[in-house]
Amino acid sequence: MTPQIHIAKVQKTYRTAGGEVHALKDIDLDIYPGEFVSFLGPSGCGKSTLLNAIGGFSLPTGGTLQVNGKPVTAPGPDRGMVFQEYALFPWMTVEDNIRFGMEIQKKSKADIASKTDDLLETLQLKEFRTRFPKDLSGGMRQRVAIARVLALDPPIMLMDEPFGALDALTRRTMQDELVRIWGQFKKTICFVTHGIEESIYLSDRVVVLTYRPGTVKAIVDVNLPRPRDTASPEFNALKSSLGQMVMEEHNRHQQDVVRGTTAD
Numbered sequence: 001m002t003p004q005i006h007i008a009k010v011q012k013t014y015r016t017a018g019g020e021v022h023a024l025k026d027i028d029l030d031i032y033p034g035e036f037v038s039f040l041g042p043s044g045c046g047k048s049t050l051l052n053a054i055g056g057f058s059l060p061t062g063g064t065l066q067v068n069g070k071p072v073t074a075p076g077p078d079r080g081m082v083f084q085e086y087a088l089f090p091w092m093t094v095e096d097n098i099r100f101g102m103e104i105q106k107k108s109k110a111d112i113a114s115k116t117d118d119l120l121e122t123l124q125l126k127e128f129r130t131r132f133p134k135d136l137s138g139g140m141r142q143r144v145a146i147a148r149v150l151a152l153d154p155p156i157m158l159m160d161e162p163f164g165a166l167d168a169l170t171r172r173t174m175q176d177e178l179v180r181i182w183g184q185f186k187k188t189i190c191f192v193t194h195g196i197e198e199s200i201y202l203s204d205r206v207v208v209l210t211y212r213p214g215t216v217k218a219i220v221d222v223n224l225p226r227p228r229d230t231a232s233p234e235f236n237a238l239k240s241s242l243g244q245m246v247m248e249e250h251n252r253h254q255q256d257v258v259r260g261t262t263a264d
Helices: 047-055 094-104 109-122 138-151 168-185 196-202 233-259
Strands: 005-016 019-031 036-040 062-067 079-082 156-160 188-193 205-209 216-221
Touching: 005 047, 019 047, 019 216, 036 047, 036 196, 047 062, 047 079, 047 156, 047 188, 079 138, 094 109, 094 138, 109 138, 138 168, 168 196, 188 196, 196 233, 205 233, 216 233
Parallel strands: 036 188, 036 205, 079 156, 156 188
Antiparallel strands: 005 019, 005 062, 205 216
16 A cells, blocks of 8 residues: 655754754654554654644655655645644634634535534534634534534645543543544544554554654554553553663663753
């Protein structure tokens, strides 16, 4: 199978007043259509930097990054981004937030109305269609943000810690919702998370990144049946293995802090 996202020897260097910061180094990764892949690692390992590079928001300074065989040079309609902070228009209702992108694309009124109704139903937002974001819970706001991306029907969804601000119960509900949506819409999902359990619960593969400069430490297949049992011995064995990898990188960061060599 041809990879949908092809990443080879990708580098990212930021130039600051204090000198250069090497965020990513020699990232090699292929992601295939319909996969759910999580990027996992400690703060400062370049997870969001890699996601933004795929999205075209912050391009690499070296290496090859292609989507569907074409170099990434800018954001595009084939990649939809869901942020942690929801990024909804506060002056628009739920319905209007979902419709907005389709109106920019100048789709017909009939298509917009039909698609909006379908998404309101699919994401269980129908009774909230006339509400404003301020009137919604965090979980509901994130549902709207996901619906707004799905309205544009991109084959790839990029998600930057979308459940990081939610309480534990709402987070699990949204994780289950995301797995259901992924199964229904057959999207390729790249998902940034700090949560080891979350990465196992959601993903086909987990890409563990090293502390800065971020490189691929390991790519771990999650060959567990869905829905996943977080209490199973197999789940917890994988959680322990990934936890050890992440802790190694966290400790390396702490050693840099003590030596005064970290760029943080």
